[in-house]
Amino acid sequence: MILFSNVSKTYENGTKALDNISFFIERGEFVFIVGPSGAGKSTLIKLLMHEETATSGDVIINNVNVGALKQNQIPYLRRSMGVVFQDFRLLPKKTVYENVSFAMEIVGASKRAIRRQVPNVLSMVGLSSKAKMLPSQLSGGEQQRVALARALVNNPAFLIADEPTGNLNPKTAMEIMELLDDINKRGTTVIMATHAKDIVNAMKKRVIAIEDGVIARDEVRGVYGYED
Amino acid sequence: MKINGFRYFLREASKNVFSNGWMSIASIFTVLASLLVFGLFMVLTLNLNYIAGQLEGDYEIILVVDETYNQQQVEALGETIRGVENVKEAELDSKTNRLDELKDEFGENASLLDGYETDNPLRDWYKITLSDLSRSDETVQELEGLPGIVKIIRNQDTIDKLVSMTTYLGHISIWVMAALALISVFIISNTIKLTVFARRKEINIMKFVGATDWFIRWPFIIEGIIIGLIGAVFSFVVIAYGYHGIIGLLESLEISFVDFKPFHELVLLLIGTFLGMGVVLGGVGSLISVRKYLKV
Numbered sequence: 001m002i003l004f005s006n007v008s009k010t011y012e013n014g015t016k017a018l019d020n021i022s023f024f025i026e027r028g029e030f031v032f033i034v035g036p037s038g039a040g041k042s043t044l045i046k047l048l049m050h051e052e053t054a055t056s057g058d059v060i061i062n063n064v065n066v067g068a069l070k071q072n073q074i075p076y077l078r079r080s081m082g083v084v085f086q087d088f089r090l091l092p093k094k095t096v097y098e099n100v101s102f103a104m105e106i107v108g109a110s111k112r113a114i115r116r117q118v119p120n121v122l123s124m125v126g127l128s129s130k131a132k133m134l135p136s137q138l139s140g141g142e143q144q145r146v147a148l149a150r151a152l153v154n155n156p157a158f159l160i161a162d163e164p165t166g167n168l169n170p171k172t173a174m175e176i177m178e179l180l181d182d183i184n185k186r187g188t189t190v191i192m193a194t195h196a197k198d199i200v201n202a203m204k205k206r207v208i209a210i211e212d213g214v215i216a217r218d219e220v221r222g223v224y225g226y227e228d
Numbered sequence: 229m230k231i232n233g234f235r236y237f238l239r240e241a242s243k244n245v246f247s248n249g250w251m252s253i254a255s256i257f258t259v260l261a262s263l264l265v266f267g268l269f270m271v272l273t274l275n276l277n278y279i280a281g282q283l284e285g286d287y288e289i290i291l292v293v294d295e296t297y298n299q300q301q302v303e304a305l306g307e308t309i310r311g312v313e314n315v316k317e318a319e320l321d322s323k324t325n326r327l328d329e330l331k332d333e334f335g336e337n338a339s340l341l342d343g344y345e346t347d348n349p350l351r352d353w354y355k356i357t358l359s360d361l362s363r364s365d366e367t368v369q370e371l372e373g374l375p376g377i378v379k380i381i382r383n384q385d386t387i388d389k390l391v392s393m394t395t396y397l398g399h400i401s402i403w404v405m406a407a408l409a410l411i412s413v414f415i416i417s418n419t420i421k422l423t424v425f426a427r428r429k430e431i432n433i434m435k436f437v438g439a440t441d442w443f444i445r446w447p448f449i450i451e452g453i454i455i456g457l458i459g460a461v462f463s464f465v466v467i468a469y470g471y472h473g474i475i476g477l478l479e480s481l482e483i484s485f486v487d488f489k490p491f492h493e494l495v496l497l498l499i500g501t502f503l504g505m506g507v508v509l510g511g512v513g514s515l516i517s518v519r520k521y522l523k524v
Contacts, residue, residue, distance in 0.1 A: 091430055
């Protein structure tokens with residue numbers, strides 16, 4: 001579970017990105033974080049990943065107060081979550097298979113476990129036939145699937161997606177969303193920051209809307225609600 | 229470090245050395261250049277110390293023996309002198325011998341020395357050399373206490389100059405080598421910084437997938453060590469050949485009034501220092517350059 005309790009974040013240059021935000025995300029939920037550019041979505045994601053720390057308030061993930069973590073404990077926090085970005089962030093010189101197995105090598109998995117798990121997760125995202133290709137040989141949607149496979153290969157409790165469909169055409173974007181929905185149905189908590197109005201409206205999931213650093217809405221079966 | 233992990237680090241590191249082609253070659257040349265300057269200085273210092281050591285070792289102190297002593301007593305005294313700590317060698321220069329030399333020197337005026345054979349006023353000498361010239365004072369003091377030695381002839385000024393020169397050389401060489409090592413680490417860390425910069429995305433990805441800092445560092449450090457070792461081997465070969473060549477040349481010209489340190493006495497020290505420097509330069513250089521990108 002994830003708990004934000006009176007969280008504020010002010011950057012060093014004085015920009016106030018988040019102002020006294022509180023919400024709770026239950027295990028197994030699917031949550032959209034929506035809002036205009038600069039509203040604080042990215043900051044919220046960064047706080048989850050401990051790329052930034054809150055200026056005040058507490059961020060609690062799985063009963064751990066993230067703000068109190070020491071530098072050498074942060075990697076272990078990140079292993080409890082898979083992350084997907086708008087720009088995929090794959091390693092261009094590694095094959096699809098290697099991009100995924102890499103995430104397991106990093107956490108010290110055995111060779112045997114890697115050989116068991118990587119084909120599984122590649123088949124789940126529908127890329128078994130492209131395992132030996134390089135990212136540059138794949139379409140955008142396929143690259144995002146590789147990123148998803150990498151995010152999921154270590155069976156994280158949370159999947160954090162920052163504009164995962166931002167670089168994809170509508171049809172491919174919907175395919176990725178179906179995949180995310182599948183992943184969510186298997187029990188992984190999904191938190192997705194997005195601009196994609198159609199997707200939010202179609203999925204009918206919980207929506208947390210952020211405007212000017214405060215929560216404007218928090219609806220169980222919400223809609224996007226902005227005209228942009 | 230688990231075996232799995234270590235294999236991964238080694239594989240990544242060696243793969244990176246190759247895939248970074250030109251960058252690796254540039255780094256190897258940097259190490260090579262730094263170690264050549266370092267090695268040149270080291271060889272020079274070692275030889276200066278060696279030569280100074282020779283001069284020190286050759287420096288003779290003269291012990292004048294009591295003229296009432298008979299031959300047996302003189303020889304016994306010789307044994308006692310050789311037994312004194314820090315005395316390297318003691319050679320008897322007998323009065324008859326010295327008289328012969330004197331006669332040679334006088335040549336046609338040797339008649340001045342007529343009658344000396346029957347009643348030789350000269351005294352027996354022991355010429356000694358010391359193992360450690362800097363401790364000459366205490367040794368001389370001990371020798372002065374020996375019965376049978378009436379006078380000790382030494383040039384304290386020369387001794388002091390020699391000793392201070394060798395200590396001075398020792399100090400300077402340590403500082404210069406330390407400075408050279410520092411400069412080398414700086415240059416190498418800058419070169420490796422470029423390879424780290426080229427892979428900053430990879431480092432960033434590793435960070436958000438949950439890699440620990442040391443997991444990210446190790447391949448870079450090992451890469452640096454590999455580069456350092458290759459550079460060390462090349463620079464050792466260059467220095468070794470160069471040393472052989474130059475010493476051979478100097479000896480064939482027969483102008484050298486002193487001996488140079490023979491290569492076989494240098495070789496282990498050189499290999500050890502170069503490999504050690506290679507490992508340290510490469511490893512520390514990588515460590516410094518990767519640091520900045522870990523703060524995510």
